[in-house]
Amino acid sequence: xxxxxxxxxxxxxxxxxxxxxxxxxxxxxxxxxxxxxxxxxxxxxxxxxxxxxxxxxxxxxxxxxxxxxxxxxxxxxxxxxxxxxxxxxxxxxxxxxxxxxxxxxxxxxxxxxxxxxxxxxxxxxxxxxxxxxxxxxxxxxxxxxxxxxxxxxxxxxxxxxxxxxxxxxxxxxxxxxxxxxxxxxxxxxxxxxxxxxxxxxxxxxxxxxxx
Amino acid sequence: xxxxxxxxxxxxxxxxxxxxxxxxxxxxxxxxxxxxxxxxxxxxxxxxxxxxxxxxxxxxxxxxxxxxxxxxxxxxxxxxxxxxxxxxxxxxxxxxxxxxxxxxxxxxxxxxxxxxxxxxxxxxxxxxxxxxxxxxxxxxxxxxxxxxxxxxxxxxxxxxxxxxxxxxxxxxxxxxxxxxxxxxxxxxxxxxxxxxxxxxxxxxxxxxxxx
Numbered sequence: 001x002x003x004x005x006x007x008x009x010x011x012x013x014x015x016x017x018x019x020x021x022x023x024x025x026x027x028x029x030x031x032x033x034x035x036x037x038x039x040x041x042x043x044x045x046x047x048x049x050x051x052x053x054x055x056x057x058x059x060x061x062x063x064x065x066x067x068x069x070x071x072x073x074x075x076x077x078x079x080x081x082x083x084x085x086x087x088x089x090x091x092x093x094x095x096x097x098x099x100x101x102x103x104x105x106x107x108x109x110x111x112x113x114x115x116x117x118x119x120x121x122x123x124x125x126x127x128x129x130x131x132x133x134x135x136x137x138x139x140x141x142x143x144x145x146x147x148x149x150x151x152x153x154x155x156x157x158x159x160x161x162x163x164x165x166x167x168x169x170x171x172x173x174x175x176x177x178x179x180x181x182x183x184x185x186x187x188x189x190x191x192x193x194x195x196x197x198x199x200x201x202x203x204x205x206x207x208x209x210x211x
Numbered sequence: 212x213x214x215x216x217x218x219x220x221x222x223x224x225x226x227x228x229x230x231x232x233x234x235x236x237x238x239x240x241x242x243x244x245x246x247x248x249x250x251x252x253x254x255x256x257x258x259x260x261x262x263x264x265x266x267x268x269x270x271x272x273x274x275x276x277x278x279x280x281x282x283x284x285x286x287x288x289x290x291x292x293x294x295x296x297x298x299x300x301x302x303x304x305x306x307x308x309x310x311x312x313x314x315x316x317x318x319x320x321x322x323x324x325x326x327x328x329x330x331x332x333x334x335x336x337x338x339x340x341x342x343x344x345x346x347x348x349x350x351x352x353x354x355x356x357x358x359x360x361x362x363x364x365x366x367x368x369x370x371x372x373x374x375x376x377x378x379x380x381x382x383x384x385x386x387x388x389x390x391x392x393x394x395x396x397x398x399x400x401x402x403x404x405x406x407x408x409x410x411x412x413x414x415x416x417x418x419x420x421x422x
Contacts, residue, residue, distance in 0.1 A: 011303070011304040011337070012334035018330070053336060053340070054340070055337035055340050055341040055344075056337075057305050057310055059272070059306070059310060060270045060271020060307055061270070061271060061272075063271070091304075092222070094267060095270070095271070095274075096270050096271055117394075125264060126223070126266035126267075130266040130268050148369070150361045150362060151361060152363065156361075156362075160394040179367065183371040
């Protein structure tokens, strides 16, 4: 599978940090930007185009322009292979980026990520409602910081248990709050200890796309 | 001290939930909105004006208008007492709300709140840079989810230790990740177990204002 990952969080892009990427992307002959291939994934992020550590002080309409640039202005098939799937990672909310994505792009499905904290789940339910109203298919929900594993092996539901059930969506995966992940400088071997969580998620997405 | 708290997170207002407020605010004779007084604080939130659970699907420019409404359109002195301090709680980022606040309002000082996770601290540094460049005074930083207290009493630095030092700001308070707080339905007695953290913060802010 040929996978692309687009980091649509303009104010806090995380892909350069998480994938440990310092270089700038190349510009192709067709004047489009080549994504950066790492860990088998074609990556694009606003963080590639701006200086690290510099704030992006933009008002809303600029966000939609940046999104357009990062989708249509990127050479997603530069390895002579069409993308099978493009994952767009957005910040939370129901603002410019979400509205533009939902109305100007053909989205196959949305996955919502939230901690089980009641306040966070309530906000997520609002986002779910927005995408539903706009007729975008919904794949399910991922519980992040789902529980904390104490030194003794005790599983603590720090943010409460089963709160994401309130969103009435299928829970695709539960990602624990782990020191090895939370403190990882970038995606490294520690992520593979979560192989099971992510396989479950990948399988659910694959099944959704095929049906 | 007469304190006002304005929840400027239009997409995910937290004040109605945290203060357990279900009623709508009154409109005064001067056509301004009266804040809701609870726990000794004059409260205003976009969540008071919209139906709970309904998403606010707005583009950026609407955000600045809502902010204007929630500042100048609110009867902040309705108890015949001038406010001594108005705290404006914003979502993270360097977008419309932040830019409008920094350029159209007279801000006495900014406090940044972040977890100690490196990725979050990096984003916070960008916000700090934005407010610095715009000449807004900076009070300091608050470490949220600073550490987790295990059942055994062991203090675990889940997101790493001293990462907020990278922001080169005075740390005003460290708020632990506690089940009692994380799972609280609204602000209740559990918050008072953190009295020490918050007194330290309040003292630092008071000192900053007086100097």
